[in-house]
Amino acid sequence: MINFGYTAHKERLIDYDKNDKRVLEHLKKHEPSVLTCIACGSCTATCSAGQFVDFNIRLVQTLLRRGEIEPLKQEIRKCMLCGKCILVCPRGVNMRNLILAIQTAIDKLK
Amino acid sequence: MAKTVVIVGGGVAGMTAASRLADLGEKVLLLEREEEIGGHLRNWDRLFPNRRPGSEVLHDLKETLGNRVEIRCNESPGEIHSLQSSFIVELESGEKITCDAVLMATGFDLFDARRKEEYGYGIYDNVITSADLERMLRSGSPVTTSAGKAPSRVGFVHCVGSRDEKAGNLYCSKVCCVTGVKQAIEIKEHLPGSEVFGFYMDLRMYDRHFEEMYYEAQQKWEINFLRGRVSECAENEDQSIVLKIEDTLTSRPLKMTVDLLVLLVGFVQKPETVRIAKLLGISIGEDRFLECLDEHTRFNYTGKPGIFVAGTSRGPLTIANTIADAGEAALQIHNYLKTLK
Numbered sequence: 001m002i003n004f005g006y007t008a009h010k011e012r013l014i015d016y017d018k019n020d021k022r023v024l025e026h027l028k029k030h031e032p033s034v035l036t037c038i039a040c041g042s043c044t045a046t047c048s049a050g051q052f053v054d055f056n057i058r059l060v061q062t063l064l065r066r067g068e069i070e071p072l073k074q075e076i077r078k079c080m081l082c083g084k085c086i087l088v089c090p091r092g093v094n095m096r097n098l099i100l101a102i103q104t105a106i107d108k109l110k
Numbered sequence: 111m112a113k114t115v116v117i118v119g120g121g122v123a124g125m126t127a128a129s130r131l132a133d134l135g136e137k138v139l140l141l142e143r144e145e146e147i148g149g150h151l152r153n154w155d156r157l158f159p160n161r162r163p164g165s166e167v168l169h170d171l172k173e174t175l176g177n178r179v180e181i182r183c184n185e186s187p188g189e190i191h192s193l194q195s196s197f198i199v200e201l202e203s204g205e206k207i208t209c210d211a212v213l214m215a216t217g218f219d220l221f222d223a224r225r226k227e228e229y230g231y232g233i234y235d236n237v238i239t240s241a242d243l244e245r246m247l248r249s250g251s252p253v254t255t256s257a258g259k260a261p262s263r264v265g266f267v268h269c270v271g272s273r274d275e276k277a278g279n280l281y282c283s284k285v286c287c288v289t290g291v292k293q294a295i296e297i298k299e300h301l302p303g304s305e306v307f308g309f310y311m312d313l314r315m316y317d318r319h320f321e322e323m324y325y326e327a328q329q330k331w332e333i334n335f336l337r338g339r340v341s342e343c344a345e346n347e348d349q350s351i352v353l354k355i356e357d358t359l360t361s362r363p364l365k366m367t368v369d370l371l372v373l374l375v376g377f378v379q380k381p382e383t384v385r386i387a388k389l390l391g392i393s394i395g396e397d398r399f400l401e402c403l404d405e406h407t408r409f410n411y412t413g414k415p416g417i418f419v420a421g422t423s424r425g426p427l428t429i430a431n432t433i434a435d436a437g438e439a440a441l442q443i444h445n446y447l448k449t450l451k
Contacts, residue, residue, distance in 0.1 A: 016366040024180055028332065036328045039337065039359050062359040065334060091325075 019067030026105035027064060031098045036091040037061045043085035043095055049078050057085055057095060064102060069109070076102050114370045115443055116141065116209045117201050118386070120189060121149020122429055123421025123436040124215035127172045130440030132178035136447065139207060140179050141199075143186040143382075147172070149217050155248035157429060158285075159319035164248075165427065186382070190389055195450055197416060210450055211416045211443050212390075214400060215436065216383040221271030221279070221375040229267065229373055234345045236261075238291055238372045239270075247293075253300050253370075256349060261304060261369035264297050265353065266290045267340045268310040272376035283376025283398045284426040285313045290374045291327045299332040307368070308335045309355055317428070338364070343371065354399055377426040386422060399425045410439035418443050421439040 027034055037058075044050055044058040055078035063072040076099050085095040115131055118125045120142030128140045140147070151171075154164035175181075182201075189200040190212060199207045223231035223239050230237045235256035238246075246253055255261050268290055272283040287310070294306045306326075313335065315321040327333040338355040345351060351371045357364040379398035387394050392412040393401040400419045403411040410418050420439035421432045 012362050014360065014362050014364040016364055032329070035332055036325060059360065062357070066357065066360065066364070068360070 014066050014068060020069050020109075021067045021073070022109060023069060023102060023105040024064055024067060026108070027101055030101040031094055032106070033091070033092050033093045034061050034064065034065070037093055038091060040090060042088040042090065043093075046088045048082045048084060049080045053078055054104050056081070060098065060102070061093070062094075070102065072102065073106055088089060111225070113240070114138065114209060114447060115211045115213060115214045116187075116197070116201065117215050119149070119215035119421070120144075120145070120147035120181065121215065121217045121421065122151055122171065122432045123217065123423075123439075124149070124213070125175050126433045126436035127215060127420055127440045127443075128170070128179045128181075129174045129438050132175075134440065134444040136444060137255070138179040139209070140181045141185050141201075141218055142181065142183045144450060145183050147181060147183065150220075151429065153244060154245050156292070157325050158288045159317070161292065161296075169370060171433075173436065185385065190386065190418075192390070192414075194304070195416065210375050210447055211418060212444060213439060214383065214392075214412070214417065214419045214423050215421050215439075216380055216386070216388070216423040218377040218381050218426070221283075221378050223270055223373045225377050226270055226274075226373070228233070228342045228369070229270065229340065230343045230345065231373055231411060234349070234371075235344065236345075236349055236351055236369060237343065237373065238287070240266075240293060240372055240374045243293055243372050247296060253297060255369050260301055263305045263338075263366075263368045264294075264301075264370045264372065265351075265366070265368040266294055266306070266308045266372045266374060267310060268313075268374050270341070270373040271378065273311065279376065279378065279397065281426070282314060282397075283313070284316070285428055286374040286376050287312075288317070288320045288323065288349060290321075290372075291315075291323050291333075293372065294333045295323070295327050295331050298333065306331070306333045307366070308333060309340050310335055310337060311339055311355075317426070330365060333427050336364070377422060379423070384385050392417055392419075397425070399423065410435070410442045416446065418446075 019105045041058050044056050047057050049055045079099045114137040117140045122138050128138050131138045148168050150166050163386050184334040187199045188202045228387050271277045315324050338358045339354045343351050343353045350367050350369050392414050400423050402409045420436040
């Protein structure tokens with residue numbers, strides 16, 4: 001078959017109605033501090049991993065809130081669990097436990 | 111008929127100023143164009159930040175006022191004529207009142223949400239305003255969709271008619287952010303199983319207890335705040351509303367269905383106030399609110415001696431700020447009157 005160079009683009013739209021909120025429900029129980037995030041970006045600015053790789057820990061809570069499970073899976077793998085973000089968070093979100101609890105919830109989905 | 115001060119508008123500012131002027135021994139006539147005094151406060155269920163019933167505050171203001179000043183309802187000025195150091199207020203009924211000072215306490219109108227056609231107010235039954243929701247809450251009946259069902263997802267759109275060049279209003283209306291948070295909490299209280307979203311550009315929690323309310327909304331009530339301005343809404347066959355917004359925190363477009371959409375409408379100047387301002391020759395800003403001599407120290411003075419301003423006719427204010435503003439206006443008027451004697 002002739003390759004015309006066309007590809008199907010991945011959908012960029014977040015379809016909130018269809019997305020999976022089970023991971024979020026798990027987090028509401030196991031790390032409810034995530035609900036108080038104000039997306040200030042302090043965590044991302046201080047993140048050890050984020051200095052070297054394309055990792056935005058601030059985005060983790062947003063993806064979680066939107067039920068964007070696939071990108072969430074990719075994102076949390078990049079965290080080194082150093083905990084510097086916890087020190088700077090103005091709302092006291094326990095990011096390290098957040099990452100671990102997300103992993104637990106994702107494992108449960110299988 | 112001679113009066114010392116004529117107050118135009120019997121809302122929070124007018125009532126407060128009338129009480130204070132009576133305290134200071136001045137003779138006041140309070141004009142209210144509606145059938146009773148109280149202004150917009152008559153329509154509010156509970157007030158931020160402590161959710162005290164609006165009726166309680168209104169009762170307090172009325173009680174302080176007592177029967178110390180003459181109140182005329184269903185009455186507003188047609189013409190106001192300036193004399194040497196006094197004014198003649200000509201009522202719509204034709205009666206003429208001579209006074210030494212006029213206080214503009216004319217208040218505000220709510221932004222007409224139909225002007226933001228893309229949100230569908232007045233077109234889709236399940237798009238309502240914050241004032242409509244307040245009425246619903248005040249009635250004590252359950253919060254429902256137009257079909258009478260409990261909504262499972264409710265959205266609040268912040269900054270409707272404010273911070274919007276398209277609406278001709280560049281200013282921030284100040285109170286809608288906290289009203290949105292208050293009403294979101296109230297939805298969760300009525301319908302604990304519902305999912306509630308606030309769509310915001312910035313959340314301006316500027317006053318005491320506001321930020322704590324926002325924190326409580328997130329932590330205790332699990333209310334979601336999604337940063338982005340709703341760009342358009344459409345109605346589904348079942349009359350639920352699909353909205354489009356950029357989730358600016360992920361930089362991606364987002365689509366969501368809600369059963370009820372609440373538009374947080376802001377303040378606009380009343381056309382009637384603009385008319386009177388032009389009549390009196392007092393200046394109005396680009397935002398159409400009345401200009402004062404100085405924003406810091408002479409905020410109740412217009413450029414015209416004897417004409418004062420208090421409350422939301424000079425810009426968006428909370429009820430608490432309006433009361434403080436009107437009290438100050440009364441004192442300034444009292445001092446002005448002393449210079450005439």
